[in-house]
Amino acid sequence: MKRAETVLFASSGLDRAAEMRRDEAVLKKALKDGAGVLPLWRGKPMLEGDFETGAVSPAFRPMGHPTLAKAREAPVFLGRDETAGPLFAVDISGWVPADVDEDQIGGFVDNTVQRHPSEEKTGAGFAELRRMMTGLSPRDAELVATARGLLEWHRTHPFCSRCGAASEMAEAGWHRACPSCGARHFPRTDPVVIMLITDGERVLVGRSPGWPERMYSLLAGFIEPGETVEGAIRREVMEEAGIEVGRVSYLSSQPWPFPASLMMGCRGEALSREITVDPEELEDARWVSRSEMLEVFAGRHPEIAPARKGAIAHFLLEHWLSDRLD
Structure with missing residues (x-):
């Protein structure tokens, strides 16, 4: 991209x-x-x-x-x-x-x-x-x-995860050292996949319980231990929306300090179309056409508000709408 x-x-x-x-x-x-x-x-x-x-x-x-x-x-x-x-x-x-x-x-x-x-x-x-x-x-x-x-x-992370003693800031804040057992701990970044899942001229969006009214976004989830980016994308979309995903390609990434994630934006091609929502993960999920998403971005859609500006979801959707993903 x-x-x-x-x-x-x-x-x-x-x-x-x-x-x-x-x-x-x-x-x-x-x-x-x-x-x-x-x-x-x-x-x-x-x-x-x-x-x-x-x-x-x-x-x-x-x-x-x-x-x-x-x-x-x-x-x-x-x-x-x-x-x-x-x-x-x-x-x-x-x-x-x-x-x-x-x-x-x-x-x-x-x-x-x-x-x-x-x-x-x-x-x-x-x-x-x-x-x-x-x-x-x-x-x-x-x-x-x-x-x-x-x-x-x-x-x-004020305490050592190895022995439980209070740790100390070291190297100008770029790691914490344990004076008790000598362990060194480094800043945590959680890898997260966020997916632009498309079916022709449609894109998959969802909303989590507790989100502000009308807020929808791209599906996202944490990468689990022993899992690839591609595997996490296919698993998360299947778990949350029941959609099977085929080919996956990388688009862009974004540090997201809320509190400490690296959002890896990817595109995935849907192999199935019928949505089955996991109610523990999502309140709703739906396919949105390109013309309908244009109405969303213009603020004229009655049920969906535009994704938050600055977030990678908005960035990816904006580039999908303008056909600039390549």
């Missing part, structure tokens, strides 16, 4: 500068010299710009800035930008805002913005990445996705 790397969160060519991760002296000097540090609160990056239009960018601050005062651990190193130099991120979830709507925080749709008292003049605030992601530049999107994925892994 010629435009595979234009999907949101795809590599922008960020220099991850792996050689710097072990050089504590260089990292400390960079932070002392004012390197940018992106604060995240409960998985929400601090952004600045126009929250109404979505034209935002990550709000980096130097160490010692009051916004970073509640940092849980040392900053994680994201990489080296050609213009900004070394960049970092830090979790400040220890800070407690004055007013928090817990019903929205962590929900499927979170429209709230939390603002640290020290950011009153800047207008910067913590916003849900899924809501603001399409307004980010490719470089900013890669930086924020990396920051969110790394910090969420540290938050959920």
